Amino acid sequence: xxxxxxxxxxxPAHVRTARLVAAAVARRxxxxxxxxxxxxxAVGEACSRAVHLHRRHCPTTPVMVTxxxxxxxxxxxxxxxxxxxxPEADDTLADLAASADPASGDKGIDLDRDAFMPEVGLAVISxxxxxxxxxxxxxxxxVVRMSWPIPA
Amino acid sequence: MDLSxxxxxxxxxxxxxxxxxIDVYTAPRLREQLVDLVADGKYHLIIDMERVDFxxxxxxxxxxxxxxxxxxxxxxxxxxxxxxxxxxxxxITGLTKxxxxxASVDEAVNASE
Numbered sequence: 001x002x003x004x005x006x007x008x009x010x011x012p013a014h015v016r017t018a019r020l021v022a023a024a025v026a027r028r029x030x031x032x033x034x035x036x037x038x039x040x041x042a043v044g045e046a047c048s049r050a051v052h053l054h055r056r057h058c059p060t061t062p063v064m065v066t067x068x069x070x071x072x073x074x075x076x077x078x079x080x081x082x083x084x085x086x087p088e089a090d091d092t093l094a095d096l097a098a099s100a101d102p103a104s105g106d107k108g109i110d111l112d113r114d115a116f117m118p119e120v121g122l123a124v125i126s127x128x129x130x131x132x133x134x135x136x137x138x139x140x141x142x143v144v145r146m147s148w149p150i151p152a
Numbered sequence: 153m154d155l156s157x158x159x160x161x162x163x164x165x166x167x168x169x170x171x172x173x174i175d176v177y178t179a180p181r182l183r184e185q186l187v188d189l190v191a192d193g194k195y196h197l198i199i200d201m202e203r204v205d206f207x208x209x210x211x212x213x214x215x216x217x218x219x220x221x222x223x224x225x226x227x228x229x230x231x232x233x234x235x236x237x238x239x240x241x242x243x244i245t246g247l248t249k250x251x252x253x254x255a256s257v258d259e260a261v262n263a264s265e
């Protein structure tokens with residue numbers, strides 16, 4: 001059973017709450033203080049991504065965050081239910097940097113269209129968290145699973 | 153903690169002091185501020201991030217968008233940041249190559265274009 005479960009309406013304002021809850025549970029489970037910033041950022045990115053997709057595809061469906069503290073460590077699963085293909089994070093960071101060039105015009109990432117770029121968020125998670133898996137769900141959407149060791 | 157924004161002029165540079173959390177909820181306000189400054193003819197911006205507690209990819213997108221806007225007017229956008237946890241995000245995303253990052257506002261003001 002999950003240590004803490006959090007379901008919240010798909011609104012950007014609640015992403016901060018999810019970050020705070022995740023950091024509090026991580027701290028309680030004994031995750032190293034130095035890693036808490038990483039937990040906060042990774043959970044924030046995963047939740048921002050889920051909120052963004054829900055608002056686009058299923059705005060009344062809440063986002064689900066599961067926080068588990070057990071002998072294997074501290075783990076977080078952020079599940080969205082938005083119908084979509086598997087996400088691609090590969091070239092996104094190069095695209096983000098290239099978008100700073102005015103000559104990129106409409107190419108690169110469209111920075112004005114939306115407040116959030118879901119693939120950049122995933123790329124940040126991949127660059128930040130060692131133990132991360134992005135799994136498609138049977139009923140649409142994906143689960144972003146991340147875990148951190150708890151020092152003995 | 154919410155986002156705080158204040159601007160001041162230092163010579164031909166405009167310093168935007170940002171405090172608190174830049175995330176998916178607050179980043180649109182920072183973007184508005186940068187858009188307004190550029191619309192107002194301020195093309196040499198210094199973003200002082202020393203009081204930023206949290207920055208995510210949404211915030212990075214806003215900063216990249218700001219850089220793109222000022223560059224379209226041959227302007228500049230410099231960052232002031234010495235906080236390791238914030239600098240780490242710029243490194244992960246490769247944006248340390250895109251933004252000049254300074255240790256103090258003075259250093260950024262005195263940097264030649």
